[in-house]
Amino acid sequence: MQRLNREFNISLKNLPIKVVQFGEGNFLRAFVDYAFEVLNDKADFNAGVAVVQPIEKGMVSLLNEQDGLYTLFTNGIRDGAEVQEKILVQNIVKGINPYETFNAFMSLAREKELEFVISNTTEAGISFDENDTQEMQPPNSFPGKLTLFLYERFQYFKGSKDSGLTIIPCELINYNADTLKTIILKYISLWGLSGDFKHWVLNACTFHNTLVDRIVPGYPKDDIEEYDGQLNYKDRLIVSAEAFFLWVIEGDANLKEKLPFHKTDLDVHIVPDMQPYRTRKVRILNGAHTAMVPLGLLYGNETVKDTVDDSFTGAFIRSLIFEEVIPTLEMDKRELEDFANDVFDRFRNPFIKHQLSSIALNSISKFKVRVLPSLLSYVQLKKGLPLKTVFAFACLIRFYHGQWKEVDLPLNDDKAIVDNFKKLWDLPNLSSTVREVLGNIDYWETNLNNVDGLPEAIEMALNHLEANGVEEGFKRFMDRYK
Structure with missing residues (x-):
C-alpha cells in the first residue's frame, strides 16, 4: 500500500502560511487543524499551517515524511445515534523543529500573509523560565520562543501595525492568553527589548483567551487494522477523536471577520467573555x-x-x-x-x-x-x-x-x-x-x-x-x- 504524501495526492492546493502552530500533537491536529480545514472548505479561507515543534523531542519529522497529511476519524454519538466520519486534513504546509533548524523557525516570522499564532504546549507550557535568554536558539519555554518570534517579525516589518498577529492559545488553563501575554512582557523586560516593540505587542497584536473541548484518544493502536482497512494508503499519523467539538474564543467583531466560522457548521463561539x-x-x-x-x-x-x-x-x-x-x-x-x-x-x-x-x-x-x-x-x-x-x-x-x-x-x-x-x-x-x-x-x-x-x-x-x-x-x- 502506498504511503500517504503529496505525490500520492497531486491535486492538493499549495496554501499560503497564515497560521503558525506551536505543537504537533494529537489534540491540535484533531481540533485546530481540523477547524481550519473546515474553514478552508466551507469559507474559502485558503490558510496553510506551519507547525513548530515546541520541545526537543517530537513528531515533526514524521509529519514531514507525510508532507503534513493525515486522516482524522471522528466517532461518537450525535442526537442519540452513532456517527463515524473521516477526513483527510491537508492544510499543514510544513513542520519545523527549531532545535535543529532555528533559522527556518525564525523565517516563519517574516511570512507576509501570516495572521495567527495557535498553541497547545500543555498546561505547563505557558510558563516563565528565568534562564531563557535572547541569544538562545531557541529559548527553552514556549513564551520565550514566541517572544523571539514576535521580535523578529517586529524588526522585519519595521513595527508596522498591519504586521501584528492574532494569538490564540489553546492550553487548558483559565485566562490562557492573558497569562501568555504577561509572560511575554516579562521577557521583554528581562531581555531589555525596546519600548517600541512592547508597544507593538500590546497594540498591533491581539491575545484571545479560549476554551477548547473535544476528547482526542489519538492514534488508535488497539484497533489500527480496522482503521487501516478504511484507507487506500498507509497513514502513520491517523488520529481519532469524538464527534463533539466546542471552541469558545474571546474576541470582538474584528475577530469574527478574521475567522468566519459562522460560514461553517462548527460549534465555535467568538464572544466578549468566555x-x-x-x-x-x-x-x-x-x-x-x-x-x-x-x-x-x-x-x-x-x-x-x-x-x-x-x-x-x-x-x-x-x-x-x-x-x-x-x-x-x-x-x-x-x-x-x-x-x-x-x-x-x-x-x-x-x-x-x-x-x-x-x-x-x-x-x-x-x-x-x-x-x-x-x-x-x-x-x-x-x-x-x-x-x-x-x-x-x-x-x-x-x-x-x-x-x-x-x-x-x-x-x-x-x-x-x-x-x-x-x-x-x-x-x-x-x-x-x-x-x-x-x-x-x-x-x-x-x-x-x-x-x-x-x-x-x-x-x-x-x-x-x-x-x-x-x-x-x-x-x-x-x-x-x-
Missing part, C-alpha cells in the same frame, strides 16, 4: 464526571459509559445535573440543557472506554472546584439541600475510606490527603468523622459545617450507604426527606 462557557463546562461536564466517580465505583461500575447507561446510576447523575446544577447557572436554560444532553451523548460514546478509576485522581480538589460551587449556589437559591449532590458528596467521603466491601478502592490523591482520611475514619464515631471532613478549610476553603443541615444529611447518607448499599441506601436517604 467565562460563562467555562463555568458551564466545569459545572456540568466536569461536575458530572467528578460526582459519578465515587458513586459509580461503590456501585460496581467500571467506566463512564457503564455509569450513564445503568438504570439507577444514569438516572441519578442525569437528575443531579438537570435538577440541581443547571438551576444554579445564569446562562439560557435551553442552551444549558442542550449542552448537558450533548455531554450525556459523549458519556455514552461506545468508541471511548473511560475508566472511572482513571478520573478518580485528586477527587477532593476536583469536587471543591467542580461540584461544591453548585451545592452552595443551590442552597443559597433554593434555601434547601440538593439531595443528590449531598448523596454524591457522602459517596466521595466513603470512597476515601479506601475500602468498600473488603475491596481496595483506587484512591489516587496527595499522600497527605489519603493519610488524613485514614485518621478521620479511625475516629470513634461517624459524626466526628463527618464534622472533621466538612470543617477542613484546606479542602474546601470554607467550613461546610456551617451549611444548614449539611452535616446531618451527610451523616445520614453515610449510614444508609453502609447499611444498605448505594441504590437502596439512596432510596432510604431520600425517603427521610419526603
